[in-house]
Amino acid sequence: MSNKPLIAVWGNPGSGKTLTTIKLAKALAAKKQNVLILCCDALCPSTSTILPQAAKQQRSLGELLSLPSLTQEELLRYALPLDDSPHIALIGYKKGDTAYMYASYNRERAVDLLTLARHLADVILVDCSSYLSADPLSTIALELADTVFRLHSCELKSLMFYASYLPLLTDLRFRRSLNVSVLSNVKVGQNEKEYSQVFGGIEVTLPYVTELEQQTADARLLDDLSGKDAKTYLSGVEHLIQLALPEEHQQVAKSKDKSSKTSTSNTTTLNLLNWLKSFLPKRRGDGQ
Template sequence: MPNKGKQLLTVWGSPGSGKTVSAIKLAKELADQKKNVLLLLCDDICPTLPTIFKSKTPIDVSIGEVLTAPNITQEVILRNCVSFDKNPYISLLGYKAGENPFSYAEYKKDRAVDLLVLLRHIADYVVIDCSSMLTESIISTVALEVADGVLRIGSCDLKSVSYFRSVLPLLSEPKFNVDKHIKVLSNVRPLQDGEEYKNAFGGVSYTLPYVQAIDEQNSSLTLFDSIPGKAAKAYDMVLKVIVKEVFGDE
């Protein structure tokens, strides 16, 4: 079982900053350590499942079924998880192709809390890929509140700076603990002035480099594979340190 009770990591950040890629790579890193990981994909505007792996059979289960079930039970959750052929340690729970925010009845915060509490019993670790649109995603907002750790991901562009400037005030209540967020600058290219953006974000703890092979994996739906080539080393090293900081030593 995980050490120190740290189990649930929420990955949140500005639109297009690399939340989904980072969440997948973190889940894969834990799975490579033979931990059971549940990757929760919150985006209900661009459902993530059809964009990250090639399913042999059409996916006909959804997190929407779970959040709107009369009772959220382990059985309902497990029935709606997608198992992942390539890696038996990873399960996925997200919206399926074609769904949108109107596909299901509205759910309230208590449902999202119930789901996250139960996930702690189902998996060794839970990695949550949040939606940037917090005002539209109750599950993402709850994930920020109840996580054991939050990775806050930004990128080197003014849109990212603008996003945090407008959204962080929405998280000013102490329950969100924004001071504890682990700030990450993602997708950083060699010629980009990382320092300027680090300052704009009030300092960052980690920098995840831009790696072309990752972008290619994203396009070919192979992000759950290891990253090929030398450039992957620097990326993987940062990832391992983040996992260690978030979940502690075994």
């Protein structure tokens, strides 16, 4: 298996999984890392809330998982490149999808998808479904991930969710030592210390930012953030990256950034968008 980092983002509903995934992807893309995002939630597809303008051209993750066989070329065909962020591509369920629209798949198929994904990008981010019983891909991602960002929020439903899933998390296959506990969307006045104790220790805190809430409401999560509160939030995102990426991987990113500045003609430094476009016309009928 490739040593490309696989990072899973998981937590209770409303904990900010998709938001955190997108901001992580943007921060990694700024470091010239090619990022592939897998949005696993079929109960509430998030791709159209991230890229509403691209909804018509999107292919569904459910359809991809239902194919007779999986290949790298198929993954490239289903990946949706982001024009505004050329180092990011996304695969997820599309608007109108339901959990019953596609054939069920087994563990082997989920492992194949994640294995192939590791060969297509520098970093794979998996935006997991909260309810693992409804999504085998999220469950397998939590098992295979090099790092799991386990998001919590300062509210009772997060505590109830954590209590319900605690017996599951003790299973050795989930390797809890690789989990990074994150307290997300923390507002001024909330007792984050008390929640941290209940959740067994919080390693990173991501504060509530008004601008983030507005971006979410307006489907503009790919926009940049600004302001004092945003700086604190982005510092938290950088901390997560430092915890997740091995030092040698960060050195590769730095060397890639340096080479891109000195030689823009080098084909080995093509960004993910151009790489995807080299495949897509042949499969979509847009060229020869």
